[in-house]
Amino acid sequence: MQHDVGVAQLIRRRLETLGVSARQASLQAHLSHNTLRVVLAGARPTGETCDALDGPLELAPGTLRLLAGWPLPPERLHFSEEWARVLLELASPEIRQKVVGYLLAQTPRPARPTSSDA
Numbered sequence: 001m002q003h004d005v006g007v008a009q010l011i012r013r014r015l016e017t018l019g020v021s022a023r024q025a026s027l028q029a030h031l032s033h034n035t036l037r038v039v040l041a042g043a044r045p046t047g048e049t050c051d052a053l054d055g056p057l058e059l060a061p062g063t064l065r066l067l068a069g070w071p072l073p074p075e076r077l078h079f080s081e082e083w084a085r086v087l088l089e090l091a092s093p094e095i096r097q098k099v100v101g102y103l104l105a106q107t108p109r110p111a112r113p114t115s116s117d118a
Contacts, residue, residue, distance in 0.1 A: 011036065031052055051065060
């Protein structure tokens with residue numbers, strides 16, 4: 001599935017950037033030492049696994065959950081340029097559309113000119 005490829009891609013990229021092994025990241029997330037190897041081999045991580053890995057992989061909360069196609073409660077959304085770039089690059093078209101919607105909802109609208117501005 002498309003989301004599994006995006007999740008594995010992002011995890012590989014973060015492991016390389018951070019200079020840690022899949023085993024080390026799994027243990028830092030308090031998961032089985034083999035969890036990331038299974039995900040990197042193509043298994044879809046659970047929502048809880050995604051949440052546990054965000055911290056050790058230094059990702060914004062909810063990044064892996066959204067990439068894996070799990071729902072994310074609105075209070076867990078983290079709006080940042082980095083978060084959006086990661087999801088827009090790696091996520092499925094459905095998730096990209098949601099990210100754009102989230103970003104648009106957070107963008108302040110310009111003030112309307114009033115009659116006194118004329």
